[in-house]
Amino acid sequence: MTELLKIDNLVTEFSIQKKRVSAVRGVSLQVRKGKTLVILGESGSGKSVMLRSILNLKPAGARISGSIKLGEEELLTKSPKEMEGIRGNRIAMIFQDALSALDPLYRVGEQIVETIAAHRKIGKAEAKSQVAELLGKVGIPSPEERMRAFPHEMSGGMRQRAVIAMALACKPDLLLADEPTTALDVTIQAQILRLFKEIQAEYGMSIVLVTHDIGVAAEMADDIAVMYAGKIVEYGRARQILSAPAHPYTVGLIEATPKRGQKGKLSAIPGQPPLITAMPEGCSFADRCPMARSSCREVTPAFTHYGEAHIAACYLLEEEQPVAQ
Amino acid sequence: METILEVKNLGKTFPIRNFIGRTKGGVSAVDRVSFSLGAQGTLGIVGESGCGKSTLARLLMRLIEPDTGEVNYRDRNILSLSGGPLKEVRRQIQMVFQNPYSSLDPQMTVLDNVAFSLWANGSGKAEARQAAYEYLDAVGLSRTHADRMPGSLSGGQRQRVAIARALILKPEIVIADEAVSALDKSVQAQVLNLFQDLKKEFALSLIFISHDLHVVEYMSDEVMVMYLGRVVEKGPTERIFGNPAHPYTRALLASAPSLDVEHAGSGAPALAGELPSPLNPPSGCRFRTRCPLATERCARETPALTEVGPGHQAACLLIEESKSA
Numbered sequence: 001m002t003e004l005l006k007i008d009n010l011v012t013e014f015s016i017q018k019k020r021v022s023a024v025r026g027v028s029l030q031v032r033k034g035k036t037l038v039i040l041g042e043s044g045s046g047k048s049v050m051l052r053s054i055l056n057l058k059p060a061g062a063r064i065s066g067s068i069k070l071g072e073e074e075l076l077t078k079s080p081k082e083m084e085g086i087r088g089n090r091i092a093m094i095f096q097d098a099l100s101a102l103d104p105l106y107r108v109g110e111q112i113v114e115t116i117a118a119h120r121k122i123g124k125a126e127a128k129s130q131v132a133e134l135l136g137k138v139g140i141p142s143p144e145e146r147m148r149a150f151p152h153e154m155s156g157g158m159r160q161r162a163v164i165a166m167a168l169a170c171k172p173d174l175l176l177a178d179e180p181t182t183a184l185d186v187t188i189q190a191q192i193l194r195l196f197k198e199i200q201a202e203y204g205m206s207i208v209l210v211t212h213d214i215g216v217a218a219e220m221a222d223d224i225a226v227m228y229a230g231k232i233v234e235y236g237r238a239r240q241i242l243s244a245p246a247h248p249y250t251v252g253l254i255e256a257t258p259k260r261g262q263k264g265k266l267s268a269i270p271g272q273p274p275l276i277t278a279m280p281e282g283c284s285f286a287d288r289c290p291m292a293r294s295s296c297r298e299v300t301p302a303f304t305h306y307g308e309a310h311i312a313a314c315y316l317l318e319e320e321q322p323v324a325q
Numbered sequence: 326m327e328t329i330l331e332v333k334n335l336g337k338t339f340p341i342r343n344f345i346g347r348t349k350g351g352v353s354a355v356d357r358v359s360f361s362l363g364a365q366g367t368l369g370i371v372g373e374s375g376c377g378k379s380t381l382a383r384l385l386m387r388l389i390e391p392d393t394g395e396v397n398y399r400d401r402n403i404l405s406l407s408g409g410p411l412k413e414v415r416r417q418i419q420m421v422f423q424n425p426y427s428s429l430d431p432q433m434t435v436l437d438n439v440a441f442s443l444w445a446n447g448s449g450k451a452e453a454r455q456a457a458y459e460y461l462d463a464v465g466l467s468r469t470h471a472d473r474m475p476g477s478l479s480g481g482q483r484q485r486v487a488i489a490r491a492l493i494l495k496p497e498i499v500i501a502d503e504a505v506s507a508l509d510k511s512v513q514a515q516v517l518n519l520f521q522d523l524k525k526e527f528a529l530s531l532i533f534i535s536h537d538l539h540v541v542e543y544m545s546d547e548v549m550v551m552y553l554g555r556v557v558e559k560g561p562t563e564r565i566f567g568n569p570a571h572p573y574t575r576a577l578l579a580s581a582p583s584l585d586v587e588h589a590g591s592g593a594p595a596l597a598g599e600l601p602s603p604l605n606p607p608s609g610c611r612f613r614t615r616c617p618l619a620t621e622r623c624a625r626e627t628p629a630l631t632e633v634g635p636g637h638q639a640a641c642l643l644i645e646e647s648k649s650a
Contacts, residue, residue, distance in 0.1 A: 042509035043480075155599050185373035185536065187596040190580040212509065215582025242584065256514035257584065258543035260566065265521070266543070268514035272479045288511075 109147025236310030369545030425483030560637030
C-alpha cells in the first residue's frame, strides 16, 4: 500500500446563527507515504478546517462525517482518549503562528519534553538530551542553551524551528502544516522549507502542507489538491497541475500571479469567493468563471480523469475529454 | 522625467528608554536614505521585515518626524513647512495601508468613509458625498456598496474603498504600504490592475512598498532594496531583477519561491542566519553577518552607493574594489 492517509467524502459542518453550514463539502484525498501533499486555496476555501478535521480538532457543535483512514484505522470512530494517543504522536501538526503555538510562560525545552512525556515513559535526563538533539536537528544553534530560552526570546524563524522540533519529537508518520511559513520573511521561509525537506528525507514521513502561495506549492509538493469553496476542484501530481492546469480556477490562480519580467495587465479572476453561508447551486466557481454556462449553475460537476492521477471537476472538461478512464 | 519628490539623506533613530525614561540607546530605523521619484513613475521599495520600509513611508508623510535629511516635494522641503502650507502638501501625498480592516472607520458607511477626507478639508457634506460616489465608481464599486458598512465588505472591496479615499483629495503621489499583501492572489491581481489603471487616469506618481518581489517587479519602473534601514541597491526594475549587483538582492531573488516546477527545490537556501537586531546593528556593512562574500573590511567600513550601471547603484565594498581594481 502506498497511501498513508485516505480521506473519503469528508464533510465538516458548523452552526452559524442556528443555521448549519458546511466549510468542507465532500473532500476525498490520499496522502502517499513519504510524499508531500499541498492543499492550495484562498482564505475561506476550507483548507485549514479540513486539515484540523483530520485530527478531529473542531469547535463545539461542529460535526465531521465521512471517513479518514490512517493506514487501516478509521480515525473518525475513535474515542477522544484514543485520538489523544494519535495527536502529537503519530500525526503532528504545525500552525502558522508559532508564537501562539508555544506557551509564553514555559521554557521552550520544557514544552518539548512535555510532548515526549505525554506519549512515552522516559527519564528526565534522557528526554533532555533528546530535545537538545532535536533542536540541533532543526538548525537551532547551541541547542543546550536555547532549551532554556522563553519563546519571546526567540525570533520568528527560530520559534517556528522549535515548533517543528516539537512536532518531530515522537517521530510522527504524518506531519500536518498549516501555512507554516506565511508569517516569515522570504529568506527565512526558504530556510524553513528546506528544513521540511531534510526532515522528510530523514524520517520518511508524509507531509500535508496547506498554503495559499503557489510558489510554496511549486517548491514543496509531490501532489497538489486545489481547494475552492469547501471542495477539491483539481487534484493530481504537482508537475502536471502546475504545467498543465485543467480547472479554470487553477488556471486563473496561476495567471493572477505576476511572473518574472511580466508587464501589461494581469489576468485577474473577477469577483470574490462565495460566502460559506450562501453557497450557490451547481459549480461554486461558476459566478467567477470566464467559461461558465447555464448548466454549470444547476448541477455540481463530477471529477474528470486525465491520465493516471490528475482529476478536475469541471463540465467543460467533461465535454472536451469524454471518458479517459 | 521630471522629478516630483526628492529625498536626501533621510534618517530616523527611535530612542530606547529605560524604566525611568532615560534614553539608553536607539534603533536606527532609517539611515541616510536618498532617492527621487519621477513624475508619474512608480518606485518600488522592497525588503524584509525590519528593513525600515514602512518607517520610511511615514517619514515622507511626516507622520513621524525625521532626525536628519530633506524631503523635497516640487522643490519645497516638507520638513521645513508647518501650518497651512504643510496641510496643503499633505493633501498631495496620500497613503494606502496594508490592513483595510483597521484603516476604515467601521461606524461610518462606505460612502462617508470616502467623503470624510473632503469634510476634514472643509468641503460641504453634499458636495463631498457627490465626489465620493464618483471615486467609488472609479475604483469599481457600485452605488449599492456605498451605503453599506465596511464590515459587510470583503478584503478586496475594502482595499478599493481605502484607495478611493486616498484619491478623493486629488493627490499627486500615492504611497501604497503593503497595500495588496493581505489580499488573496485572485483578488490581489484585481487591485494591482486597478492601481495601474488609476495611475494613468489620475496621472499619479506611486511609491509601492512590498515584501513581495514579484509584485514589486510587476508594478515598478525603479526599485530600491533596503536592508536594516539602509538602501543597499537601487535602479531600473529590469536591471535590479535581471542583473542584481548586491549580494543581498541576489539572495532575496533566489529565496523567492518560483513557479518554475523544473527548478523547484534546487540548491540550498540562498541566505543563512537571521536578521540581526536593529538595536545593535552590525558595524560597517549591516548585511555582512549574513553575506556569503563578507571580508574583514566589511566590518570596518560602511559601503557607499556606487554606480554599477546606468542609473543603477549598489552599496557593497566588493563592488567598489572590483571597480577601482
